[in-house]
Amino acid sequence: EAGVAQSPRYKIIEKRQSVAFWCNPISGHATLYWYQQILGQGPKLLIQFQNNGVVDDSQLPKDRFSAERLKGVDSTLKIQPAKLEDSAVYLCASSVNRGEQYFGPGTRLTVT
Amino acid sequence: AQRVTQPEKLLSVFKGAPVELKCNYSYSGSPELFWYVQYSRQRLQLLLRHISRESIKGFTADLNKGETSFHLKKPFAQEEDSAMYYCALLNTGGFKTIFGAGTRLFVKA
Numbered sequence: 001e002a003g004v005a006q007s008p009r010y011k012i013i014e015k016r017q018s019v020a021f022w023c024n025p026i027s028g029h030a031t032l033y034w035y036q037q038i039l040g041q042g043p044k045l046l047i048q049f050q051n052n053g054v055v056d057d058s059q060l061p062k063d064r065f066s067a068e069r070l071k072g073v074d075s076t077l078k079i080q081p082a083k084l085e086d087s088a089v090y091l092c093a094s095s096v097n098r099g100e101q102y103f104g105p106g107t108r109l110t111v112t
Numbered sequence: 113a114q115r116v117t118q119p120e121k122l123l124s125v126f127k128g129a130p131v132e133l134k135c136n137y138s139y140s141g142s143p144e145l146f147w148y149v150q151y152s153r154q155r156l157q158l159l160l161r162h163i164s165r166e167s168i169k170g171f172t173a174d175l176n177k178g179e180t181s182f183h184l185k186k187p188f189a190q191e192e193d194s195a196m197y198y199c200a201l202l203n204t205g206g207f208k209t210i211f212g213a214g215t216r217l218f219v220k221a
Contacts, residue, residue: 033209040213041213041214042118042211042212042213042214043156043198043211045210056208099144099202101209102157103155103157
């Protein structure tokens with residue numbers, strides 16, 4: 001089966017600019033996750049969708065980050081405006097049921 | 113507060129030596145625990161979960177609720193085991209996975 005797809009793989013922007021990331025989960029996976037992984041740290045959950053509804057977004061900085069999952073399939077994560085501390089790898093994952101998550105390759109964001 | 117602690121950032125062992133990657137958690141309910149692994153230039157992937165009680169690639173992990181630990185063990189390390197290992201906790205509601213900071217395992221020839 002095809003894995004979780006993410007694009008772009010790399011992005012460099014200046015602070016205060018906007019950026020968007022795209023994720024296509026594994027077909028049939030109802031749950032989709034966005035994680036932020038800062039260098040030297042483990043992944044931190046930003047937002048979790050069940051189909052197209054938000055299950056948890058308690059750690060999403062809502063003043064600058066937004067995410068949507070239209071039609072319960074693909075998802076986009078946006079940052080507007082970006083700050084230096086947003087430099088990280090953004091991981092998308094999906095799962096059929098609780099527990100095992102399948103991860104995408106990640107998008108490495110550098111904010112200068 | 114829910115927390116996963118991996119006390120070692122780096123663990124270096126010789127090939128054939130036993131290896132133990134430590135994981136301690138803080139959670140008031142009954143969590144599900146996982147080990148994820150990321151090999152060089154590969155995606156993060158599930159290695160094993162405690163409810164499966166199985167051995168994957170020679171690795172095992174036992175959930176010790178008394179010590180709130182879920183250490184990952186392998187009796188004889190191989191060079192191909194070199195990777196980043198993350199311990200993760202899924203809360204009872206199944207709505208949030210919390211990852212530890214990770215331990216880089218380096219197996220020397």
